[in-house]
Amino acid sequence: MSVSKVEILREMEYAVTHIRERVLDEKARGHKVIGCLPILIPEELVHASGAFPVGIWGAERLPIVRAAEYYPPYACSVVQSITELAIAGAYDGLDGVLISCLCDTLKCVTQSFPLTCPSVKPIFVKHPQNHRLEGAVTYFIRELEGVRAQLETLTGRQITEEALCQSIEIYNENRKEMIAFARLLAEKPGLLTCRERHTVIKARYFMRKEEHTRLMRELNGMLRASTAPSFEGIKVYVSGVMLEPSHILDVMDELGYTIVGDELAHESRQFNHLVPEALSQLERLARQVQTYEGEAFLYDPRKTRGERVARAAKEAGADAVLFALMKFCDTDEYDLPWVRCAAQEADLPFLHLELEQTMQSAEPLRTRLQAFAEQLTHTC
Structure with missing residues (x-):
């Protein structure tokens, strides 16, 4: 029986706002639960092990108190909030975590997490920086073999080629639905609010991918059948790490913004790259990293990210580019x-907002967003 758009959004909102309940439910079913920190974590390996992967990207409006003992004040709020939650015991129910080392602050987490959450097994994922080299594939396959072995020990289940292949296909199907979802919202701006779009994408972190894909197929079918609304607001393409705290999205909705595309590390960069074919399943995962172009967390000597953002913004029909800069x-x-x-050369108005997960109020950002909206309206 089909469900309504409201019911789908409500189910995804529940997943986003009841993470603890989702984890406890998986544990009650006898499944291991593995946390996945930012960014580019090979979740397929977790899925193939029979465990439930759950996203760990910090928390909104969380006061930083004890985490300050582990980092200098200029460490980003995402890592600080992850550490604050670890100290508070929020992750004690997890069986393990996967931690990447793709920025200097994440490297610090590899040292602090075993101290702040000693009951949870850390598994480190060390990506190749110069990811375009063929040697990077050889290196990353070896690293992934180590990750696989540790997951097998942790879960007590062998990760076979067949199981990993099946998991990769499940994740690729989800990516395809998410890519289609993003395109539909670009073609029909205003179908969903900024907050609703964010919730749909964020729910991927806290649902089984099979379940999320099923809901996405139904939602995409509804969006395809919907008439494009007469949208007269401002269409923006968003760049950055993440667009949170989420009350910023409420402000954007109030001011008449809609998001027609993004390359946020927290959102579209999680699903824009399908896992390609290769000789083995680990090689497939290793070669996926090679498909990234202009990725901020990987070696990019030509600095092509700007060109990529401007090109994608134009293709999405954006009126402007919004850069959500996570402070520090x-x-x-x-x-x-x-x-x-790159945005200015493409005649795209540009606004950057400095954000912190610990922000208690979005009012200072409201002023800038409102002024930018008025500027664009006056220009048009």
């Missing part, structure tokens, strides 16, 4: 000038 994120701060220049 060196990776994005380095890329900000390149993205700004």
Whole structure:
């Protein structure tokens, strides 16, 4: 029996707001639960082990108290909030976590997490930085073999080629539905609010991919059948790490913004790259990293991210580019000038907002978003 759009959005909202309940439900079913920190974590290996992968990207509006003992004040709020939650015991129910080392602050987490959450097994994922080289594939296959072996020990289940192949296909199907979802919202701006779009994407972190894909197929079918609304607001393409705290999305909705595309690490960069074919399943996962172009967390000597953002914004029909800069994120701060220049060269108005997960109020950002909206309206 089909469900309504409201019911689908309500189910996804529940997944996003009841993470603990989702984890406890999986544990009650006898499944191991593995946390996945940012970014580019090979979740397929977790899925193939029979465990439930759950996203760990910090928390909104969480006061940072004890995490300050482990980091300097200029560490990004995502990592600080993850550590604060670890100290508070929020992750004690997990069986393990996968931690990447793709920025200097995440490297610090590899040292702090075993201290702040000693009951949870950490597994480190060490990506190749110069990912375009053929040697990078050989290196990453070896690293993934180590990750697989540790997951097998943790879950007590062998990760076979057949199981991993099946998991990759399940994840690729989900990626295809998400890519279609993003395109539909670009073709029919205003069908969903900024908050609703964010919820649909974020729910991927806290649902079985099979379940999420089923809901996405139904939702995409409804969106395809829907008439494009007469949208007269501002269509933006969003770049950055993440667009949270989510009350910023409520402000954008109030001011008449809609998101027609993004390359946020927290959102579209999680599903825009399908896992390609290769000789083995681990090689497939290793070669997926090679498909990334202009990725902020990987070696990009030509700084092509700006060109990629401008091109994608144009293709999505955006009126402007919004750069959501996570405060103290060196990776994005380095890329900000390149993205700004590329947007301006493409005649796309550009606004960057400095965000922190710990922000208690979005009112200072409201002023900037409102002024930007008025500027664009006046220009048009």
